[in-house]
Amino acid sequence: MLTAGHILQLIRDGSCRTRKELIDHTGLSRSTITDRVDRLIEAGYIHESGVASSGGGRPPSVLDIDAANRLVLVADLGAGHAHVALTDLAARPLAEERVEMRIELGPEAVLSWVRQAFQRLLDRTGRPRSQVCGVGVDLPGSVDHTSGKVIRSFLMPGWDDHLIGEALRSDYDVPILVENDANAMALGEWWSSWRRTRALILVKVSTGIGTGVILDGGIYRGAEEAAGNIGHVRLRESDDRVCTCGSRGCVASLASGHALATDLGQRSSRDVVRLVHAGDPTAIARTQEAGRTLGILLATAVSLLNPGVLVLAGDMAETGEHYLTGIRESVYSRSLPYTTRNLEIATSSLGSRAGIVGTAVIVMEHVLSPEAVDAALAAGPQSRRGPSGAGARLTARPTTDATA
């Protein structure tokens, strides 16, 4: 039997826009559909608006997601930045804040800033904390996404085994989801630009190198949540450069932003981007070479998964075409033409906002999943958060709709 949560999915994915379409699509009776739809409206998940084109008679009203009543707070943490956003339930940002911050300051300092920044976003938009129905955090390391625990990251000393949700739960008694940053960025890119493709690989090249894989619309995490961890594949064992992981010849020690910065006598991957933009010929040549080196590895990934899209994200995506050109050269010359004939190799369309958007989508998909919606509806109007914190408290429409 299709529950109200399932009916919501049909409205979300555009399969059905009216009560009549729901009846025709599901085969459920008019009274059952009316019951499901009315409960979704009462709980503020959907609203009826406008009119659909009709062949005469009273025009039916259109059912649409009510994205404005529930809010999501997300934090995108990188090796050298922290970016927070308040979004609606369509992952549209209402307010954002971004600062340069070293994640190696440790979890207490960084998450304390995140908590304060979350509150500033709510204050700026005049929205109450009670409207927040989910929180998401993405990090540059492997995480156990079910427990929200950091498993390992060479970029995040002091964060191993840290439970991210614990620091935020005293403020927000809602689902708190934690994800690897490349996974989040991959989902953000897929969701905003490439929903027609069944397989997408995103490679993030900033201080380090990570990849995220989207298969059939979902993040592919692997057996141990370590899928996509290609930065420490040892490509040249005879190389004398020591990687952040302690090995020699890792692709990260040859082609990451950190490796390029070291080679060029710079401090960070951002400095490398500045040199390339200034037209420095050595920086441009080294950037293209790094792209070719990483491309050798990506040719294997492309041959294995046959993605429709390969997205370059992170600081190196901002070097214009230079890093991307190197990747293209290696991927096309080292893969079967049959595998790559329809492959698009592109830079991130969301840029520095890919992590924020992707993490908001992760929270949105969780909160609006049939299971979470049905649990929230079963908990009744007095407690829309539900027993596991799913859903959100039923609130009146906001009197302010401030955006920033």
Ligand SMILES: [Zn+2]
């Ligand atoms: Zn390494």
